[in-house]
Amino acid sequence: MNILDKIIKNKKQEVADSKSKKSVEQLKDSEFFGRETFSLKETIKSKSGIIAEFKRKSPSKGIINAQLSALEVVSEYEKFGASAVSVLTDSEFFGGSFEDVLNVRNHINIPILRKDFMIDEYQFYEAKSIGADVILLIAACLSPKQVSEFTDLAHSLNLEVLLEIHTEEELKHINKNIDFVGINNRNLKDFKVDLQHSVDLKNQLPEGIFSIAESGIYNEDDFKFLKEKGFDGFLMGEYFMRGNKIEDFIANVTM
Template identity: 45%
Template sequence: MKDILNEIIAHKRNEIAAQKNSIPYSLLERELADCHLPVYSLKDALLQSSTGIIAEFKRRSPSKGWINQHANAGNATKGYEVAGATALSVLTDSTYFGGTLADLQHAARQAKIPVIRKEFIIDEYQILQARLSGASAILLIAAALSIEETHRFIRLSKQLGLEVLLELHDEKEIEYTSLETTIIGINNRNLGTFVTDLKKSYRMVELLPRDAVWVSESGISNPETVKELRKAGYRGFLIGENFMRSANPGASLEEFIKGVLQ
């Protein structure tokens, strides 16, 4: 079976190389000196929320194809915030997910809640891009990185004022956690095959650091699932496709939150 994650990472390396040729790393560093965009704590937002919904803006996926091809990032994410999202997640990969850095910028420019850059981050360059685009946090995928790279990227993120959502996929990746890791996501979707298994979040409970904030990602389409996962110890729930298939993602989220609070 084709390993989609490896394919994406290989493509991402070429993509970043081209971006660096166009806009050098040194230029991003100079721009950061004048960057005063606000950041909002993802960890605090999740701990203080009664729902913990991280509403995601995603136009397409490798497994499902186009979900909402012509969706406007600014409109959709504003609708999410008005509906009561705890935080926002914005896909910025173009080739496989139909997203752009401009989507992140549109969302972050108007949001008063944390915005996560969801991307296949394999280079410091992308972390600088995230900060300059207004993100408050980034996603790091353990399966795409070595332990040394993960810790190095976490340290750089902290220097820039960004929080990190560290994404794990199975028990073998628990070694990626450290005292630096305060927000840990469990992706219920296998990024090699894109098969989803919600039981993965429950299986990982006994292995996760108790002082970290836990986020369950992918495959959540029912408010009752959120209630059960909260009982298991999760405080964040990253949901995108369930809302993005609607003509009005914000209204879809609003109804979902009502179900969680009932």
């Protein structure tokens, strides 16, 4: 069983537990469920294109930074030009929580991507209830039919959809309603990083679709390489969580 399989097995149990504690109707009664969402499509064009991530740990890297608070980090991200923030809500493998989103929602005015492994309709109502604006669909753990159905559900809740792919086979998961296609530079099964693989895959995307380079962007040269290859957005977490200043990074890559 690879890492992704372990995560999905755990996620199924986690969702079942959540359903037993809180109904969809209760989620709809939450403070944020009726709020007007922010659009990543707009901010990705008007700002840096960086979706800056708050992530305490990962299966491949272990603890990245367990000291900083979500509010402290994402406030800096917004202040210095991030187009959006990504917040991990998986607890077991990434050290995230719903509270990380809830604690920052009223303090920033850019989109929040709920970063998790979405396998059940219930999770979309959760995402809406905690104040997310965008959700992630991972092709590696969903069928094309599920991606299509989940995309429609997300849009009915005014949530934008980022579809993550890593292989040529997963191109078939793309449908006309997807808002963004993210290409993960890191293979979720063995966590190896290959930027050129992502560029090759990007060249096969449908024309006109927003493309996001995800993960494995470790320095300014990586960013510039991917930007020159035509990516519209850049999902970055570990680089900033290890203490590199987003202020300096954005200043240097936009010179």
